[in-house]
Amino acid sequence: MTGKRLLARTALIVGATAAFAGCAPMSMQKEVLATKAAPEAIGPYSQAIKTGPMVFLAGQIPIDPKTNQLMKDASIEEQTALVLDNLKAVLASNGMTMDNIVSTSVFLKDLNDFAKMNTVYATYFTKHFPARSAFGTTGLALGARMELECMATVDPPL
Numbered sequence: 704m705t706g707k708r709l710l711a712r713t714a715l716i717v718g719a720t721a722a723f724a725g726c727a728p729m730s731m732q733k734e735v736l737a738t739k740a741a742p743e744a745i746g747p748y749s750q751a752i753k754t755g756p757m758v759f760l761a762g763q764i765p766i767d768p769k770t771n772q773l774m775k776d777a778s779i780e781e782q783t784a785l786v787l788d789n790l791k792a793v794l795a796s797n798g799m800t801m802d803n804i805v806s807t808s809v810f811l812k813d814l815n816d817f818a819k820m821n822t823v824y825a826t827y828f829t830k831h832f833p834a835r836s837a838f839g840t841t842g843l844a845l846g847a848r849m850e851l852e853c854m855a856t857v858d859p860p861l
Contacts, residue, residue: 731755732754733753733754734753734754735749735750735751735752736749736751736758736793736796737749737750737751737793737796738750738792738793738795738796738797739768740768740793740795740796741763741768741789741790741796742767742768742771743771744761745766745844745845748761750793751793751797753797753857756856756857756858757854757855757857758794758799758803758854758855758856758857760790760793760794760852760853760854760855761852762808762810762850762851763786763789763850763851763852764786764843764844764847764849764850765777765781765782765783765785765786765847765848765849766785766789767785773845773846773847775845775846775847778819779816779819779820779849780819780820780823782847782848783819783820783823783824783849783851784823786850786851787801787824787827787851790851790853791827794855799857801827801828801829802829802830802831803855803858804828804833804854805833805834805855805856806833806834806835806853806854807833807836807851807852807853807854808835808836808837808838808851808852808853809824809835809837809838809849809850810837810838810840810843810849810850810851811837811838811839811840811848811849812839812840812841812843812847812848814837814839816848816849817837820849833853
């Protein structure tokens with residue numbers, strides 16, 4: 704099958720699937736979301752990107768948004784709380800809450816910190832816990848002990 708023919712066939716299948724499911728194809732324009740209530744990006748990335756009904760929040764490390772300094776010597780519980788507060792601020796500035804989060808990825812420099820991180824993490828969600836992955840890593844930006852990124856939907860789950 705030629706490239707053009709395969710592309711046309713794929714477009715037909717996607718269109719038919721969308722029509723069958725009762726939904727129209729959605730626009731996938733990107734909107735940059737940002738707030739001064741959370742740390743500014745420390746590189747060439749955005750705090751969050753909204754596309755369609757999804758919001759993708761960049762990984763946050765424990766940087767105090769008031770001082771723009773890493774809380775390097777803070778406990779894992781304090782680092783986790785600050786990271787979650789920063790993600791919460793990005794969501795809040797765009798009319799969302801932690802209930803909008805559907806998936807998170809946690810990166811820990813030391814997996815022995817998992818239970819302590821998890822205790823704090825659990826206090827930030829009131830309805831449905833999001834899906835989650837957790838990874839051990841040998842290092843994180845600026846020497847942080849943890850990082851957390853997440854995905855959210857514009858409309859929270861019922």
